[in-house]
Amino acid sequence: MSLAVGVDLGGTHLRAALVETSAERPTPLHEERLPTGEDRVPERVADLIASAVGRVCTRAEGPVAGVGIGIAAMLRGQSGVVANAPNLGWREVDFRSLMRARLGPRVELYNDLKAIAWGEHRYGAGKGAPNVVCVYFGTGIGGGIVVGGELYYGAGNLAGEIGHTKVVTGGAARLCGCGQHGCIEAYAGGANLAARVRAELAAGAQSQALAFAGGEVAKVHPGHVDQAARAGDPYARRLWTEIAPLIGMALANACTLFNPNRLILGGGMWEGTPELRRLSEATLPELINAPTQETLTVCETSLGDLAGMLGAADLISR
């Protein structure tokens, strides 16, 4: 029996779980969920994680291989330094050192999407597939890549950043949070999309999405637009008709370039916008290089919000 701890560190909550990484499909043996805390001071968050890890480890019936931490952050190569974690408000934080000072040397940090992609490859929808592209649509859009059965990090630990691949060029390309224009995240990332819809509604656009949100512009989110699109609302249908081929293009290009066995799709926004999902997936046969489709399966994630914890626990065990 191989044991390790997986941690999922988010902007509002953190979770830590003891995982039997050798299991066919592990469920967390013991799990802790805690608020990340108001201030999110790195030292304080490190204390919280260390104590949660301590508690789940005291219940381990065997040695624990280490602690893998998945974090929604851009990491500085393999240095363990968080270059930028917008949800936590961190920049250039040597968080691995903070954690190792508390828990010893067997601690590693992973970009959340890499941990998720690995979790799905190891235990979920990507099981048995040597080459996998996993894409999550949430507040932002991110991805992870498995090549020949190994997680692919890239030259600077940035492989899989599909959210910042460009789908529109020229002067009309929308501004993304990254500072560049035309990224798929600028069009279909949950935060950017909600901001756009709210701005358009505030400027007078008419849509049932507003009613579905209880009449409050500030509460409209992509799920409401999807509900409106399903009801035939012209604004919502026009928007989804604009965005679906862009999502299709970003996903298709990743498949054409990588020739993966599986394309795994998930994330909060993906689950909350079934009509956008349907329209996007419908564009794929015309956009993915035809021969590439012969060995490709497109599927949904299967581990839900456990993927990152399970993936991080397994990565630290290897």
Place this chain on the structure above:
Amino acid sequence: MSLAVGVDLGGTHLRAALVETSAERPTPLHEERLPTGEDRVPERVADLIASAVGRVCTRAEGPVAGVGIGIAAMLRGQSGVVANAPNLGWREVDFRSLMRARLGPRVELYNDLKAIAWGEHRYGAGKGAPNVVCVYFGTGIGGGIVVGGELYYGAGNLAGEIGHTKVVTGGAARLCGCGQHGCIEAYAGGANLAARVRAELAAGAQSQALAFAGGEVAKVHPGHVDQAARAGDPYARRLWTEIAPLIGMALANACTLFNPNRLILGGGMWEGTPELRRLSEATLPELINAPTQETLTVCETSLGDLAGMLGAADLISR
């Protein structure tokens, strides 16, 4: 001293060379160049290759590890079957079997761009870089990918097909030879680009490119357009201004997704259109995910037309 034979099989000519694969930067020890023959019947081409290989091998001063054949073709997985080789007019030809019947079991077929990418990684512009994307602009547009120091084939031996990544969606997207719309090859592949320019000139467009081609529409090629663009010709400048950001987008997205150490660019058209190259490369800083640029070097190929033969020879030796 390790020896192997590399073959470069094109539509009009074939080349075979004895290569010392263990050399730092091998030059062909003995080389043969032959016309592929008018009819291009697979059995006849196999005979030609076998005799050329025989001749270069008789001069080997040691055992020959095998024969690696780079071919401009879509291969059917790792089966050695050529699914489609437009230049040779072949479809579903089990060419590896034909070659093995003549030369024994140590013969392998490689997609030409994979052989080139490997050659550049092993001996040329990609040396020392674990993760490489190599893109060739010629009659078509193709690419090869090296991941963690290994050639990446993908699920169906189709990885790196950047020419068929999409850069335009919607009704205005141009038709590609592959049958889909909006591929970068439809815009910037030498054959498609020449056909477009000729059609526009035939329809009355005015450009100095025509004069550079001696006044014959049918002889205009992208090099003439580039010459016109450098001379300030409005038609040529407009066309290059349309196409350069599309080339930039395809290249940038591959970098953002793969996070390679090096992006290696080459091919006949790339070399013959310096102004288009300059304009395309100038778009990259705004299109490649900014952090990804920190560990990326963009460079030109360095082995010229030897890359494929050297790459194929080394691949069969491994």
